Amino acid sequence: MQTEIVISGFGGQGVLFAGQILAYAAIEADKEVTWFPSYGPEMRGGTANCTVIISDQEIGSPNVRRPEAVIIMNLPSLAKYENLVRSGGTLIVNSSLINREVQREDIRVVKIKANEVAESLGDKRLTNMVLLGALLESLPVLEMETIKKALEKHLPSRKRNLLQANKDALDKGAELAEVRDFMLLV
Amino acid sequence: MQTEIVISGFGGQGVLFAGQILAYAAIEADKEVTWFPSYGPEMRGGTANCTVIISDQEIGSPNVRRPEAVIIMNLPSLAKYENLVRSGGTLIVNSSLINREVQREDIRVVKIKANEVAESLGDKRLTNMVLLGALLESLPVLEMETIKKALEKHLPSRKRNLLQANKDALDKGAELAEVRDFMLLV
Amino acid sequence: MPRELLKGNVAMAEAAIRAGVEAYFGYPITPQTELLEWMAVRMPELGRVFLQAESEVAAINMVYGAACTGKRTMTSSSSPGVSLMMEGISYVAGTEVPIVIVDVMRGGPGLGNIAPAQGDYKQMVHGGGHGDFKPIVLAPASVQEAIDLTVLAFDLADKYRTIAVVLADGSIGQMMEPAELPEMRPVRSAAPDWAVDGQENRRRRLLSSIHLDPHDEELVNIRLMKRWQQIEKNEVRYKEFELNDAEIVIIGFGTAGRVALSAVRQARNEGIPVGLFRPISLSPFPFKQLKALAKKAKVFLVVEMNAGQMYDDVRLAVEGQVPVEFYGRMGGVVPFPDEIYAEIRRVANPETVFSNGRVRENWLERLDKAIG
Amino acid sequence: MPRELLKGNVAMAEAAIRAGVEAYFGYPITPQTELLEWMAVRMPELGRVFLQAESEVAAINMVYGAACTGKRTMTSSSSPGVSLMMEGISYVAGTEVPIVIVDVMRGGPGLGNIAPAQGDYKQMVHGGGHGDFKPIVLAPASVQEAIDLTVLAFDLADKYRTIAVVLADGSIGQMMEPAELPEMRPVRSAAPDWAVDGQENRRRRLLSSIHLDPHDEELVNIRLMKRWQQIEKNEVRYKEFELNDAEIVIIGFGTAGRVALSAVRQARNEGIPVGLFRPISLSPFPFKQLKALAKKAKVFLVVEMNAGQMYDDVRLAVEGQVPVEFYGRMGGVVPFPDEIYAEIRRVANPETVFSNGRVRENWLERLDKAIG
Amino acid sequence: MPVRGTIEVNELYCKGCELCITACPKDVIRLDMDRLTPKGYHPAMLASDGCTGCAVCAVICPDAAITVFREAKHNTARVYA
Amino acid sequence: MPVRGTIEVNELYCKGCELCITACPKDVIRLDMDRLTPKGYHPAMLASDGCTGCAVCAVICPDAAITVFREAKHNTARVYA
């Protein structure tokens, strides 16, 4: 079994780090994993995305055309991935920066005003964790606990003070995803 | 018919220029010709040689292993060319710098103390013309007059004052070659 | 050593350190920079030499100098930076000192971009620098392989007094995978007997690439060529997947080979008799092995992240025994497995195989249609 | 124009001038220097630009800049200097501006020596610089041809917005022969529509080799490849001697081809059915023509002043139809006709032909015996 | 009574770097926390009266996002009238 | 009476550049026009008495062709005895 997840947004939104946390967690869970970034030259403002593949067998291609799930952190990313996500797949959308609706109906869509949520949690830089939490809720490829363990091990020391905040962001995201989810059902 | 002549000596002895005069003269005489230098990085003191091929048809290789005639201006050149000159060919030897005898007997050898002759004519730099004159005497591939015409046209302006001296050197070399030649016969 | 999640660039740097590299000289360039940055952290810790050179030209010449003393030394860069090293590379080759170069390739030509590509194959395997010499070129397809080949590169460079190149595409340098690092080796204690290291009580030594008399230079060339023939005999490396009964043989190196693997698996699931041959040593190239495969196979398909640079070498090996097809993406585009899968299906059908010498033209037309 | 005794280097310089070169940037290096020195005399006389650059790196980038303005511009150098230009060459190719480079090759690798050699074939025809692009490469075998090909190089560079290289070995640059120069052409008046020349009343223009999005970069690559296919169709050039009934085909370019001519003549006089094929355009390479010849011939013999750099291209063309033999001298040694004549005699005898894939090994052993 | 001026911040260009805010001698610029630019930044805005149109904010703005206007002379004149 | 010295010119190295000749304060060095070195130069030679062994010639010789000797003290002493 192989799951491909893409995280996409502006550089500086923590896109790559969110993906790395997934990868670290996958190792914790004894799975094969590849983390493959699209690295842009701009330090900020450019678009960045990474593909994380989690699998039980040796992984071939480190990137895929039609991922299982995508975290969309800005508008350009929606344009790029809305049509690529696999039918029946999942789209986690940062509605803070994306005003338009998602057209497709054969996929599950979770919309979260992640910037606002993050700022409400005290730091705009938590946006990525909010959305990651939402993803794990909707696509339980790994345990939330494993993710948090990975966070503990790999959050860079200069951000240690934000460890709890990051965990809260994960939970908050998961919680909101749940709700949205429920709302989708009714 | 194709004649290959090699001129070999130290850089600075006028080896290359002597060859060029031959080549210019060959054109005057409406022949095909190639002038092919072995160019060394040292400005002086190194060995230099050039191959002049004069022919009635299009010339293939610009260099040959066994030339028809060789002008030997220093000892290393003798070591190199004594055995290469074609049987029945000609060796013009600058005995000013070469004390040892030539071993081969199947070739014609003309020995001239060219440095001394040149200095007697007033300029050490005339050594090459003395030897060239000797060559033309022994191997009449081109008219002496044609050579002199080439000299008139192509002697660099800063050496114009030496034009007559150069011509004299040619004649002197020819004259000496003659004598030597005669002596060889008796 | 435990499996850890490692970025390719960092993994190669740490592997070099454990292989006993004593001096690193380099210049930052994406997508290679993390290698230099890791060296900046680790080499001083270990009391070894790290120096950021003013340019790639300076870097290769610093490596040249350090190598002349008999120390294990290396540099790393990416395509444009490697192009700047060509004169220095030729000098190192002519002087017969061992060095290691890691080239993490990006899209070109020119400044191009920083996306993964395989556009340095020709300049590393064939063309790079004036004169006749060949470096050993090893192409990893995973972070683990990047580690193993970096260590091997140092050993082969020393063994043959030659240049050994780890030719990784940007994705290998940038991706993270679980991998295992080797034990730390002690740095070499004794200097080789050719080392120019200012020792007392011995004749003076000279290392140089100049041989003014062409005949002397020719002897050097002959020595280099003979050594190369030894390398060709001993150091060919490659990986095979599902080739026993394969009628269709995919050939790809590095990331292209790895992407092809996914496509091969999919095709196999559908019963298509396809296998994968992944050259690891691009130089020496596995000519014999491919020639042998050509005897059994119906068609070859070369997959690259360039316009077909390895393709010619495959054709040289095959000498017309089977049609050799080509599919490549250029300028930093990494193909998806489904593209290669489609190509497999195409060549599986004899009608759509172009053994008519217009292979490249046809590829270009297909590509143009697909993306134009 | 009358026939005059001209040195190859001077002849190429004057030919470039008459072809309308408006700016020359270069750096001295033997055996190319007389070309630069002639430019130093003539360009100022004509009110054109001559500048001795601080290095070959600077020279190629000055040429790059001048070319972007739409002016005819060139540089010249020799092997080590050309290696230093590889990054710049790749930028020029990626920017699609026309330039001309004259490379008067010397012995290598490294500093090597200044004797005539053909060791830049690979780096000019295949390898030079990162990324996928191919320059046009023309190889003269006489001073007259050096003149004609220099003029042609400018015209082709402009026609295809590409790099055109005159690849001469040191002997062509250094030897003197009678030759005829072309009439002086007027310099081009109108700038091309892509020129970055700061004109008023038009949209701003940009010339660059960077395309951050790999898909954009791929489109550039596709354009380059398609243009190259046009060039392959239109610009193949070569010379044939006595090939109609030839069973033995000698293939050599530049001076090697010319030396071979003497050997072929001698062999013909003795009734050996041998002919000579001399590629003039090394890139595009006359693949089709050689493939056709292979159908009629019994054996090919490639003669080069290197370790067999063109040899692989001949094999690619032949695809195993006939055995392809090799004879080369390296490191600045120019073969004598008698050596090639002996090789002709050898391959004329089937017993001493090595179609067993050990061609290079056998050549090296023969050479080693001969000179060792 | 001082000249009155005003600024317009182009949200396409503004990246919320806050340099104009600290540069403004009248301290009348703020980031608009209720809005986000397409790139996800809170843009600067004229938050209160007092702008003299001195254009210091425009001088320091790295992204040339600010256009500065000032009450035209004759108007000011009219005011005094 | 001045110290007496002498020089030896190694003809292998000497290229007849004449720098020693003009450098010599005693003007006692000349080129030997009757001899040629293997490279074809007329070598320098000590042509007349008066060399003090000051070694100026050796200092200027680009080819380190000159060896300089001087009469040993005790000898000179003996002379005065």
Add this chain to the structure above:
Amino acid sequence: MLLDVKEELVYKRPDSLADVVSHYCPGCTHGTGHRIIAEVLDEMGMRERTIGVASVGCSVFSYNYFETDFVEAAHGRAPAMATGIKRVLPDRIVFTYQGDGDLVSIGMAEIMHAAARSENITVIFVNNAIYGMTGGQMAPTSLPGMKTTSSPLGRDVALTGMPIRMSEVLATLDGTKYVVRRSLHDPNNIRKAKKAIRTAFEVQARGLGFSMVELLSTCPTNWGMTPLDSCDWVRDHMVPNFPLGDFKVSPEAAEIK
């Protein structure tokens, strides 16, 4: 926007600056440098006659931001490329825009020789004491003890030497006619910087020879500071190491006011 007739325009984005959002990080003074160059081009009315030479660094895309002809040079070679252009088009205005890694490190030979030849070009040298584009490695201009990704423990001057003060070095060459250092960290200095750029272009327009304006600039991202702190850091740390001032003003250049 609708312009209120009662108001007069005090400042608007210069015409020579293209209507595109820059890729620069928030607060990065590369943008400031661009803006004041564009203002000068507007004021001198030279936009159409100008050819810019972009270099390799964060400013690699500067060609997108100016409404002038542009080329993009290889890393460090902008002065050579500019030389090629200016020599064949002597009546155009040619300027390079280079970072400190590009100009001081890999481009040392090309800038030194262009200056020594007194090429009649203008060089805008943006010194932010670090390699921005590649993610914050040490530059030859990095300050002693400065932490970068290639000097993680801080620049060790014993191993890598002291920062190179390029304006001072270039001023020693006879070929340089106008070489000054300015800073972009506050409005006042930005005004002075603009004035210097104006003078530099005048020097070229009058055919006096090589001119260069070094601009101390910020890299908030790789310095790991807010844009504001970055400006203070320039003032407090860079200016002391890179003193502002005029290092070469030829007599003819001095006449330009």
Add this chain to the structure above:
Amino acid sequence: MLLDVKEELVYKRPDSLADVVSHYCPGCTHGTGHRIIAEVLDEMGMRERTIGVASVGCSVFSYNYFETDFVEAAHGRAPAMATGIKRVLPDRIVFTYQGDGDLVSIGMAEIMHAAARSENITVIFVNNAIYGMTGGQMAPTSLPGMKTTSSPLGRDVALTGMPIRMSEVLATLDGTKYVVRRSLHDPNNIRKAKKAIRTAFEVQARGLGFSMVELLSTCPTNWGMTPLDSCDWVRDHMVPNFPLGDFKVSPEAAEIK
């Protein structure tokens, strides 16, 4: 030869100079430079611990003339190669021997950065104002109006700038600890040059950092003069353009006597 017992040896060819005839032209002061370096190596007893880095120029074969370990660098890159050697063998004496084309023209970046980093090496810079080996082309050090094969009408400073005075330029870098210019045109100056070389090697031996001795040298062949006239030309034309003197003597270096 038979040594007369009554005589004592005043001067003999130094041991560090190999017993081979140099390829230099008659009267070329490259030979003088070699000789005094060899004398210094003898006097300091460092021959065996020394590694020389030859450059590309007429001195390309200098490795044949010293009885020390040697490498041969690419054109202009000797300082980079020396850096690579010295960094891994800090206790050896490493020196480069470079001509002006090699050091000032193509090698500008490498010499500037080696100096800026204060690499603990010694550079012997032989300035003969021309490219000797390739047959007399213009160098960045060629004098105004000087005729060379690439400036046939004389160096036009309007097109190629004024000569670069490298010692003065390098002295502006903090990394340089000892930078002086001497001349080889007469015995007196040769003695001073030797003294300077001795000091430069001492600077290195004491680990003080980068040292360079620039030597004004002749090229009779490409200048088209006799060796004697060449020496006068150095005195009359080169010295005025390249003043002799000490351009950087660090306090620690000053202590060396």
